[in-house]
Amino acid sequence: MSEEKVVRDDKVPLDSSTNDEVNQNAGHNLKHIASISTLGGLLFGVDTGVINGAIGYMATPQELNLSSSNEGLVTSGITLGAAFGAVLAGRLSDRxxxxxxxxxxxxxxxxxxxxxxxxPNALLMIIFRALLGLAVGGASVIVPTYLSEISTPSIRGRLVTQNELMIVTGQLLAFIVNAILGNWFGHISHIWRYMIGFGMIPAVLLFFGMMIVPESPRWLVMVNKLDDALDALKRIRPRERDCKDEISQIQDTLNQESEIKQATFKDLTTPWIRRLVFIGIGLGVMQQFIGINIMMYYGTTILTEAGFAHNAALIANIGNGIVSVIATFIGMSIMNRVNRRSMLMSGIIGTTISLLLIVLISAFLSKSPLLPIYVVLCTMMFLGFFQGFISPLVWLLLSEIFPQNLRGLGMGVSTFFLWFANFLVGYFFPVLLSAVGMTWTFLIFVGFNILSFIFAYKCAPETRGKSLELIQMEFKYGDASGVKPEDK
Structure with a gap:
């Protein structure tokens, strides 16, 4: 096919029953393809969540004999690798x-x-976890990109946020597997190896699944494979003439994008660009310093410190996973009905109160037999507010605040700092827990939550109901009122 734009050709209209059947088949194919590709998000969740139950077994002297510092590196090494994997994946996928x-x-x-x-030892475990992080970081960038490029505008938001749901589902699945293996085969000292090895199953499913899904039509047009792009679209769109129209639209968009001068680090000398990038970095760092991954990575450790037996903590931690999945569902359903700033600050208030309750409970009820129950209820409360109000909203804001010419620089830098902040939290939590105990450790994170609220109040923009162009104009010309156009 030539490089000229594809034009629609006239077709005999299908009768209504045939149209319904074709639309149904196209929609079914799209959902099927999305389910396969989001196995990358499931793997993300499994590989970050599995350490929650496995670390207690591998840290023992009979196994890897981990110090608190090595425990932090084993846990968080995957996120350090993910920081670099996220940066590399975008350019590599374009090639x-x-x-x-x-x-x-x-x-x-x-x-x-x-x-x-x-x-066989701590050093190799840390290295392999960091290398595994390259895949985690790559999947965190490429799966949403692929989903956005195969979806239609009407379902794009729902389809892309499906990846977030698959991440927390993967973590829940890891918690369930950990609980089953720990309670039924916990007498086997190296049971943690089977916990970690479980992650190979979804990896195999993703490999074979990606053999049967189409390539991104947008990428195929980018590399001038228009026939292949048309074939790919025919699998996920109801009518051929719609496919040809979409290819023309993609070509127009790519032509417009090629004319836009992309921002570079030199452009950070421009005040409004610098402010926008710093807000993106702040949102990413804030999301991690609130403390989500002390729950997702060390939930079993926290519950054990609170007084649960290890096997009981593995089971109780499943509750944390269930709350995360339910809260993500709720957050996805309300994020387009509530102002971003209100939702974000409400979430931070909720996480702050949850952590403060853990501090007070661990300080004043340390001898109470109900301490473990109180702590697990507080961790569930924390996860409900974070997964429902903060986590999906931060990713949504990052996707909204950067205009086209700044998106590559802004998203790349913000995502890198997000993952690096994730690494710092994962590394230092067991060190702090060992050095100062649970009460003071959680009090430190209460402080981070207060700082996060101040940042969100002063810097987080209101983007609901605004076009990307309007958001850019507000940052460029100083309209930071946070009021939607229709409210003015």
Whole structure:
């Protein structure tokens, strides 16, 4: 096919029953493809959540004999690798394609998960976890990109946020597997190797799944494979003439984007660009310093410190996973009905109160037999507010605040700092827990939550109901009122 724009050709209209059947088949195919590709998000969740139950077993002197510092590195090394994987994945996918990169990432998921499962010492475990993080970071960028490029505008938001749901589902699945293996086979000292090895199963499913899904039509148009792009669209769109129209629209958009001068680090000398990038970095760091991953990575450790037996803590931690999934569902359903700033600040108030309650309970009820129950209820409360109000909203804000010419720089830098902040939290939590105990450790995170609220109040923009162009104009010309156009 030539490089000229594809034009629609006239077709004989289908009767209504045929139209319904074609629309249904296209919609079914799109959901099926989305389910396969979001296995990358499921792997993200499994590989970050599995350590929650496995770390207690592998840290023992009979196994890897981890110090508190090594425990932090084993846990958070995956996020350090993810920071670099996220930065590299975007450019690499532009060269080889979204589908092919996801297939390659599934191979990395499989072999580095296997390497972690058989690691003979702490050093190799830390190295393999960091390398596994390359796949986690790559999936965190490419899966949403692929979903946004195969979806239609009417379902794009729901389809892309499905990846967030799959991440917390993966963490819940890891918690359930940990509880089953820990309670039924906990007498086996190396049971943690099977916990980690479970992650190879979704990696295999992702590899074979990516063999049957189409490549991103947008990428195929980018590399001038228009025939392939048309074939890909025919699988997920109801009518061929719609496919041809969409290819024309993609070509128009790519032509417009090619004329836009992309921002570079030199542009940070421009005050409004610098402010926007710093807000993006602040949102990413804030999301992590609120303390979500002390719950997702160390939930079992926290519950054990509170007084649960280890096997009971594994079971109780499933409750944390269930709350995360339910809260994510709720957050997805209300995020377009509530102002972003109000939702974000309400979430931070909720997480702050949850952590403060843990501080007070651990300080004044340390001898109470009900202490473990109080703590697990507080962790569930924390996760409900975070997963429902903060986590999906931060990713949504990051996708909204950067205009087209700034998106590559802004998202790349913000995501890197988000993952690096994740690493710092994951590394220092067990060190703090060992050094100052649970009460003071959680009090430190209460302080981070207060700082996060101040940042959100002063810096988080209101983007609901605003076009990307209007958001850019407000940052450029100083309209930071946070009032929607229709409210003015």
């Amino acid at each position: 080889i394609g979204r589908r092919r990169l996801l297939k390659y990432l599934s191979v990395l998921f499989f072999f580095y998960t296997l390497a972690c499962a058989v690691a």
